[in-house]
Amino acid sequence: MSTPQLDVYGFPAADPKATSASPFTTKIECLLRLAGLPYRMHVVTNPGKTPRGKLPYLEDGTMTVSDSEHIVAHLKAARGVDLDVSLTPLERAQSHALQRMIEERLYWIIVYSRWIDPANDGAVYEQFFGSLPPVLRGLIYRSALKTTKAALHHQGLGRHTADEIYAFAARDLEAISQTLGDKPFLFGDAPTLADVVAFASLTNMLRPDFKTALRGLVEVRPNLVAYETRMGALYEDGASIRSSSQ
Ligand SMILES: N[C@@H](CCC(=O)N[C@@H](CS)C(=O)NCC(=O)O)C(=O)O
The missing domain is CATH 1.20.1050.10 (Glutathione S-transferase Yfyf (Class Pi); Chain A, domain 2)
Incomplete structure (x- = not known):
């Protein structure tokens, strides 16, 4: 079975020279980029329609994960992403x-x-x-x-x-x-x-x-x-x- 696509839902950039206007969305994009995990970005402007009313959230196959802290934990458990392995x-x-x-x-x-x-x-x-x-x-x-x-x-x-x-x-x-x-x-x-x-x-x-x-x-x-x-x-x-x- 192939590994599902990662879909990230987050706020857009406030202007073209910037990352997402939401630091939490930027955090997840940055983590995925450093980990080299391809993702599809969905720009959302109304957080009221999201699972927990906040951005970002992630879809990994059939799983929906809201909150950047939960997303970090999910990426570690499901995809082995851990930038902190060598920390004491x-x-x-x-x-x-x-x-x-x-x-x-x-x-x-x-x-x-x-x-x-x-x-x-x-x-x-x-x-x-x-x-x-x-x-x-x-x-x-x-x-x-x-x-x-x-x-x-x-x-x-x-x-x-x-x-x-x-x-x-x-x-x-x-x-x-x-x-x-x-x-x-x-x-x-x-x-x-x-x-x-x-x-x-x-x-x-x-x-x-x-x-x-x-x-x-x-x-x-x-x-x-x-x-x-x-x-x-x-x-x-x-x-x-x-x-x-x-
Ligand atoms: N603890 C959450 C915070 C997420 C958060 O505050 N997102 C803001 C954007 S930076 C948001 O969706 N705000 C919309 C609202 O509160 O209506 C996380 O780490 O993902």
């Missing part, structure tokens, strides 16, 4: 802590910087909803903005000032920068899952055309800028294994 137990623990910081805190700061920061007023409207018919655009944008504001409020970040939020980001970015030091990748000479996760967020801070203080906070840390370029080259090298669903 201590490095695995450090990698886990870094990933949670990036995905559970920095992620929300990216969301804040795009949707709420007054510097970006209107940018999300154009970049995420610009392709919708004009009658629907305003309606869907206002509903998504309301949901995003509520999510940031409940998460807690939305209760702070912009200066406080970007000060949180600076500390998180400094932690990544110090962990990286002058090594090519976070845990040495080869990329691991933590690099995939860090790249997915850093590239989303540097590349898309949002006026965000986050870009400046990355740019003052030259090792992070060079690292994003290094990971970006690996990501691009794997582009040929992606096919489009259209």
